[in-house]
Amino acid sequence: MTAGFDLRNIGRIAGVSALPAAMLILVALMVIPVSPLILDISFVANIMISLLILMVALQASKPLDFSAFPTVLLLATLFRLALNVASTRVVLVHGHEGTAAAGHVIEAFGQVLIGGDYVVGLFVFVVLMIINLIVITKGAGRVSEVSARFTLDALPGKQMAIDADLNAGLLTPEEAKARRIEIGTEADFYGSMDGASKFVKGDAVAGLLILFVNIVGGLILGVFSHGLSLSEAGSTYITLAIGDALVAQIPALLLSIAAAAIVTRVASPFDLSGQIGSQFASPHIWIAVGGILFILGLVPAMPQLLILPASAVCFLIGWQLRRAEAAVAATPEPAAATPDPSRIEWAEVSEASACQLEIGYALVPLVDERKGSPLMTRITGIRRQLSKELGFVVPPVKVTDDLSLPGNVYRISVAGVIVGEDEVFPNEMLALDSGDLVTRVAGRACKDPTFGLDALWIPKAAQNDAIAAGYTVVDPSTVVATHLNNSIVGSAAELFGIDDAQALIDNLKAHYPQLAQNLSPQGYSLPRVASLCKSLLVERVPLRDFRKIAEAMVALSAQQLGESELVEAVRQRIGALIVQTIVPSRMPLPVVTFSPEVEVLLNQAVRANPAAEWPFEHGMAMKIVEQIGQAVEPLLLSTRSFALVASPICRSALSRLVRATFPDVAVISYLEIPATKQTEIVATIGAEVPRLATGPDAPMEDHLNEN
Template sequence: MTAGFNPRNAARIAATSALPAAMLIVVALMVVPVSPLILDISFVGNIMISLLILMVALQASKPLDFSAFPTVLLLATLFRLALNVASTRVVLVSGHEGTHAAGHVIEAFGQVLIGGDYVVGLFVFTVLMIINLVVITKGAGRVSEVSARFTLDALPGKQMAIDADLNAGLLTPEEAKARRQEVATEADFYGSMDGASKFVKGDAIAGLLILFVNIVGGLILGMASHGLGFSEAGATYVTLAIGDALVAQIPALLLSIAAAAIVTRVASPFDLSGQIGSQFSAPHIWFAVGGILFALGMVPAMPQILILPAAALSIAVGWQMKRAQAEAEAAPEPAAPAPDPHHIEWSDVSDTSPCQLEIGYALVNMVDERKGAPLMTRITGIRRQLSKELGFVVPAVKVADDLSLPGNAYRISVAGVVIGEDEVFPNEMLALDSGDLVTQISGRPCKDPTFGLDALWIPKALQNDAIAAGYTVVDPATVVATHLNNSIIASASELFGIDDAQALIDNLKAHYPQLAQNLSPQGYALPRVAALCKALLVERVPLRDFRKIAEAMVALSQQQLGDDELVEAVRQRIGALIVQTIVPSRMPLPVVTFSPDIEVLLNKAVRANPGAEWPFEHGMAMKIVEQIGQAVEPLLLSTRSFALVASPICRAALSRLVRATFPDVAVISYLEIPASKQTEIVATIGAETPRLADGAEAQMEDQSHEN
């Protein structure tokens, strides 16, 4: 065998090249006259193919192990019908010469298997037709139809179960993809088998009609064209017709058995023989059979010489199986190797799921698949929606119970850091105060875990009363899902890593290869691309249109910019995308601005401490945050979208300062607003200039003069 030879690949290549040739041969057999020798070879090949298909079907552990069976069944049926056409031509043209005129195979089936009596042959063929058409084919067709219907009905539930396992961290994305593919293939297979069973039924009916044509046509041709008597024509042509029908019907019977074996299989680690053997290995079954046969053999009219040995054989088989089971149970099980107390596995100290949801024991029913798993379904929808919004695949959320938590509590962690926790009551509803209540209702006061709104936990029976009173009522699963959704958005930068950056570049390479080539590694190293994406996600700038971000980075690649400078420069080039996340394109952008005095003060602070993470003096920072709060809190309470606008010099530092107190406030620079975008000033910060503590302002002015 030569190096690198793969028998599986060789078989695939041979099948690929042989299949078109086989189809041409099938068509040729239908329209081109063939010699009896070629007909004999084709009949033997047909029997061989049918046996091969039957053996593969019996060896399959589950139906999908022979997923090509419907197509193979169609091709085998076409081949057999083509042989019927060719043999009919030979029988009708040369049948008057004798039974040998149609080849040795038809002659053998016509004389040996039917005992030389064509009447017997007719009865044998009729019995085979009844077995094939009425019993095997009809039963297999019914099983295929029911299996296809049940498989299609169960498809959504199986897909949801896979999504639930993926969200719970029980499956990797690759395993989930493979299981989805298997579920889809199973549905396609049973649907195809439902149609393929009609081929088998049609083939059996066609065999009966072809037999009738051969007999009637042979009698007419024999007596009218070749001068044969009725008895002589009947003996010759009926024998040939019966032989032709039997040589085609036996392979058809084998294929029907194979189809029935495939559609009635249940998934098992064993093949059919192993599965049957494992289920017939109970000793008490054989003892019961032996006892019944022994009692039957004691009846005087029964052939005791046959029944009593069969009873003894059954009892002996049962006794041997019981002995083998006893020996297997008595054999000591191999002792598992003792764990090394000094050996520590990576699984003991690490967790591959960056996002986790831990729940108390009272909330387990919310993730129980047998009870609909309302929370798991919502988590799947959250991941899909956030992946579209953020521009990268949000990793699976691992859901696990934690006995250390109170029963109704839950905890949300991202990258090992707890970012949210609260409690919900699975048998109650959360009624949120909408601010426009008609009446008050009684309940357990609390705060909404996501937005901090006043709320009440109420019994489910009061849900309609709460809605009528003006409350917004949500179920516990929605409460947890909403909290998780906002937590993931706030921590999107922690979920994004170098692998996600590489995935973005790979996707870019598939659609814009030249842009991807200039971006990395020629333009920027992968860690720097990931760092820029994380910096954008920190300020809730999505990566949906990564092409624009990549184009901005490539355009700036010739400039020697630091990491922070690169982020600001890229933001200015994708300003339209940033503004679009705040307000729709047709609406003016509401902005909150700073008074000139405040803005000059902020710029001086940044210039005085270039590159500092927190360039603002503490007293000044607190005063700025206080005035920003006075300006934006009415806008936040009214849920109005707006942006805080500052100069490009202080934007980054001001964003870090504001984000600590008002994470939902977008801080942008003047240069990020497109020239065509209309703005609307809704507030101005700095009616009173905040004073710096203990002459810090004069100190910063002196530092700025020195710089």
């Protein structure tokens, strides 16, 4: 790899320094007289460059593989025209000295290739001009023009398709950016090729005019300046002029072929020869051609000695191709190694993915690629969206079919724990009761697996009737995907580990190196950072603005706080981030509060048992949950966002208590609400609650009786 890198650098540096020098040489060839030896070297270099360009064009798998072709074509055309100017000067100045006066290359093309007969050479040049100008150049120019027009017309649609794939989660932002660059380069390429085809056409016309100038100028100079007879001047100067025209026209023809090959190229994994070979490799077409030639060869007037052998060659090629196909078909698949029954692999005892979706056999069509894999597409979009929302990369979801499950049942597992299980019917639709129904439709009653709403499974034909009746209708893949999304959000802390914490710190180092240096490992160990992040994710606080969390941790590092104290202190410093996950910044925060009497009891319970995971007495806890349910259930049913507000002392314990029954209810403290944030009290929990647990050494019965 190091050698390749060095070679690419050397090539880049050489290209940067050689290109200006090459342009100076082009100018020098046009204005400074050169010797025949330099002309010979330049003509050979011109032929070599043309062949190189042709070979690169033929090896390209798609047009953009040779995206520099329009510029290369321009430079090669300028080089050839500069040689025409230089050779014209030599022919007109030294042509009277003989056919070798302009160098051996022009002499060879003027004598050897056309047999010394300048009339034959003139006709050969005209034929080459017709082929190049009328056939190849005109056709390539037309293809370039149409391709440029269609490419530019399709550009907005391609951009919209990329945006749609990006929004659906089928592309990463980096892949979308690369696709946009590619289609922009494609549009620029075909637009440049449309103009570059004019260079080829102009070069062919220039070759014809230069030939005319050389012939007329040579005859005038030979007769009037050098005293040659008209026949001598014609024999010498016309031969040199035609040799000069041919030595320039052949590279021009090669470039025209390269241009035509590039613009007519269709994207393929093979180069041009491989693509053509693969499409002519069918034995049936060769056998059919052989049969037609054989019948044609039976006609008495036809040359049987030529047509019948050609027919036999076609039959032979078809037979060989058929044998090759049969050999490939008969090749047995490599036998799988017989497993050793005594060997146990790690894959048998561990799962590679932390998220797993198991489906019954009837749900396999939802992940079948032949049917579009609707569920797999949604899962990819869910992972991408949740990664953005949660602030870390959600691991891939492993989808497997499990024959032990009933046909329509699916099961969601996170970190090996089953967090969701229900059934869907792939050929039906789920109609959710919106609570405002006009009429009711017939169907199989069930509960929505994600939110527990009343719902019906209905036939697809009844979808429009259900929508008209006021139901919200969703397809089976959406049901599973929504359930999976909710399960991953609820178990995000189980998916987050030390490796994810290290990834957050590494990303912090790239953008805020000083902050990352003070955070870890000097300030906090990696396991402690991971533990704090998991505690925040448990209460559905995202990590997408990890910089704010890190700044809070660094600011609190001198206080030597315990784990739970650190979590509460960090929450208070990032309160604005927490609140904005509940309601938008411009809206007041709806809150459910406790009456002063209830809040005093909650605080006393936590102070009496500060280290307890569940400091509330069972009866008291049940009463609290009941009253909270009475207050928040109307808000949950109306899908209204709100927060349950408590004092900082009891917030953590109360959150654990509420989360077990109402996982979607956010429990925050007064200190987490920004001073500038407006609040709106939508409910107050103030009923009497049973006695709290205060420990055997601190009975509170008298105090409770007073309350």
